[in-house]
Structure formats: structure tokens, C-alpha cells
Amino acid sequence: MSLSEVIVPHLPFLRRYARALTGTQESGDTYVAAVLESLIANPALISTSKNHPKVTLYHILSKLWGSLKVNLGADTGANTWESRAHAKLAVIPGLPRQVFLLKTLEGFNDGDIARILSKNEADIADAFDEATAQISQMMSGSVMIIEDEPLIALDLEDIVSSLGHSCTGVARTHSEAVKLAAKKKPDLVLSDIQLADGSSGIDAVSDILKSYEVPVIFITAFPERLLTGEKPEPTFLITKPFSPDMVKAMIAQALFFNSGPSA
Template sequence: MPDSLSQSLAPHLAFLRRYARALTGGQRSGDAYVRACLQAIVNEPGVIDRTVHPKVALYALFHRIWSGTQVGGIDMVDDLTRQETTTQQRLSTMTPESRQALLLTTMEGFSDSDTALVMGTDEMAIRALVADALTEIDRQTRTRILIIEDEPMISMDLSGIVQELGHEVAGIARTRDEAVAAAAAEQPGLVLADIQLADGSSGIDAVKDILAGFSVPVIFITAFPQRLLTGERPEPTFLLTKPFDPRTVKAAISQALFFNSTASMAA
């Protein structure tokens, strides 16, 4: 890969990995698709469209691979576990294009026009796909959600979003100990967790303690996502950036509930 191309794509790789993980439901499968994308570029640098923004071009290539286009003869099947293959099959029956459009416009912050370029369609189609995804969110199974957040205004915002979606707030915890106790008492169906908590404790440690007791999907929230997307250790499947867009939170909740047991901290 030419140095100039590598330099233009490098700032976007951590976010592509986050997107891939949210789309596929796991670290292993998401990273497998990203590796395939990078290998395609190494094999044929011209596969990247140099006439558009590098992030748009990178995600457009990823979309072609995800959609089943064989770039450079890459076969993804052997890289997926049985559980991840099942997740792929579930996605294929539940309009994955709508999920892609929603994630691209919310989690990744693409405009409708750039999302259309990524997905190889037009803006009208993107708006229709997003509308379908939002309708699907409303049909998601209702659950009780534990919020681990030490800033009152943010916890209030998250509570409002949770309730708008028709879910119930199982509790709000400000520290690791409060979070573990609340989870044990309430058995929530989903956890929204900040990384840095009031007493200096870690939301990551709180979630590890919770997951040691029972399986629950988790969405992490942080102002510094790059710190968790290093590729050097197990990473969260769902990771939101502060300050967050309410639509992003809604999309992540929908995805996490869809994947359910595969949506917690990747193993």
C-alpha cells in the first residue's frame, strides 16, 4: 500500500473496526471483515476510490466486501465462528441494509449523500432505509436497562432516550460497586456504561464483574474511543463517543438487543 494512501486511511481504521463490530455483532467477525478490506487494498491499491474523501472510500470498499462482492478472491467464511455465522444469517433475514444506513448516519456521522456513496445508492433510498430501521427499533423487544454514569445530566439524557424507546430504566449507578449491586438486584436486559466513574473506578471493571454473574448486552460510552480500539485486547462490540447524538444511542440499543448474547464485551 503506498505511504500516502496508508496515511490517508489510517485515522479512520479504528472507527471502521467499531462500525464492523456493531454491524456483525462481534470482535472476531468485525475484525475479519476489516482485515479483508485492508488485504484488498494491499493487493490492489486502485480498489480505493481516490476521487472521494478517504473515509467514504474506505467504508465503500468495506460495504462491497460485506455485501458479498469478492474483492481479490477473498473468502470470509473460514474466518467466522459458528455463532458469528448464525448472526450473519439472522442479519440477512432482518434487512441488514437498513441497519447499515442507520449506523452510517448515526454512529459514523456520515451525511445522507456520503452514506449513499458508501452503499452505492441514492439519498432517497438512504432516507427510506433509515426510516425502516427506526420502525424496526420500535418493534424491538422491550427490556430494563441499567445506566452506569456518574454525570447527572448525561444520566438524565440517557434515561430519557431509554424511555422514549419504550424501555424501562432499571437503575442508575455512579460507581463500580453501585453498578455491580444494581445489576445483581435488577438483572437488567441491557447495560449502558460510562468508562470513568465518580470515585475513580472503571466502568470496564464494573462490566467485567457484572458479566461474571450473568450474560447481558453492554454498550460503552466514552470521550476517548481510540483508547479502547487498539486491537491489543478484547474490545467492546458497542462503543459510543461523547458527546453523543440521541439517534446514535437509539441505534446502538437496537443493535445490542438484536444481537443479545453476542453484544457484550467480546471474548
């Protein structure tokens, strides 16, 4: 198989991870671009690896995360979402955040995470416990759900409540979503892509964002359609079928990056 055939299937998920880790599409995609540059310079990093190529890709990104400071760049403005993310990144250690995402979002086991991060499994377990404890200390927020499937909506409501957050309501269509957001002003939006009336969750979110800034987590069975690297794309993305841990991880990350610095 060619290098592109080996790595292309994993790129949407590597972008998702990098964006969740850094908090922005721009920073996350910069790290992924650096991974690809490393592979072009040395294709043997993949072809001679004894690990699964996906593990190798995440390992390369991890090494770059530890050496490049894209995520800690200059502030872009005192009140911007990205600026607040940079301030919060200095509070949560990098290793626990990486472990938390790799386990709950990307679904790696402790052994693979240890290989990705060049740590032993005991270190991974300790880092996960630290991340869970710190993220649980976040302030609770209000979450609006845009989802046309009643059972999925109920599952999402239960997950939101279990984390100590409140649900402002569930919208099934574009118009319902825009009206509910205008009325309730949620701290976070969880949105499916395809809605009951044939409208797009992306379009609904786009209209909501015209009124005020709010983090958004998109839910889709086809992440490759959104994570192409060719246009503005979601920083936070959940793939169907999803696990409760995956949703919890993304909600914690989204609210973490949107909240102000700790006092």
C-alpha cells in the same frame, strides 16, 4: 501522506461500524482486516479516490459485506449470544441495517451513504425508513446506566425511556454498578469508562459479566484507546459527545443482537 497516515485515524470508527453491523468483535474485525488487505493490494483505491478517504474505506467494507459471509458463519452453540445474532441477521435485510448505522451511528449524510453503498439517495431514504420501522418493533428491555455525571445520566435515562425501555437505575461507582446489576439483572448495560471514585467502568462491567451474560455499550471520549484490535474489545461503543440518535442506534443494535429469533 503515506497510506497508513491516511487510513489510521479512521480505523477505530470503521471497527466500531463493522462490529455493530455484524454483532461481534471477531466478525467485524475480520471485515476490517479484509479492507486493509484490499488496500495493501491496491493502494490506489484511496489515493485516486475523489471522495474523502473515510467514505472510501466504508465503501470498500460495504462491498466486502456483500460478498463475504463471515457474519453468517456456522453457529457456535445453540444458546450463545453470537448464535442468536446470526439467527436475527437473517430477519433484518442488510441494506436497511447498513443505512441505519451509517446515518445514526457514523453520522454520514445521505449523499455519502449513497456513495458508500452504491445506491441513489431515494434508495437510502427508503432503506432508513424500513430499518426504523423494523427496529421499533423490537421487544422493550431494561437498561442499567453506569455514569457518574448527573446531567449525562439524565440524558441517557430520557433516551432509554423514549425508546420504550425501562431504566433499572444509575450507578456512579464500580461497587454500585455490581450491586445494582446483581439485584436488577438488566437486559442491557450502558457504561461510562471513568467513574466518580476513580474506578473503571470496564472493570465494573467485567465483574458483572462474571455473573451473567448481558450486552454492554461503552461510552468514552477516547475510542482509539479501546479499539486497537489488539485485545478483547467492546462490540458496541458510543463516543462523546454523543447525539440521541447515536445512543438510540446502539441500544437498538445491542438489544437486537441479544434477543432471540422472532417467532
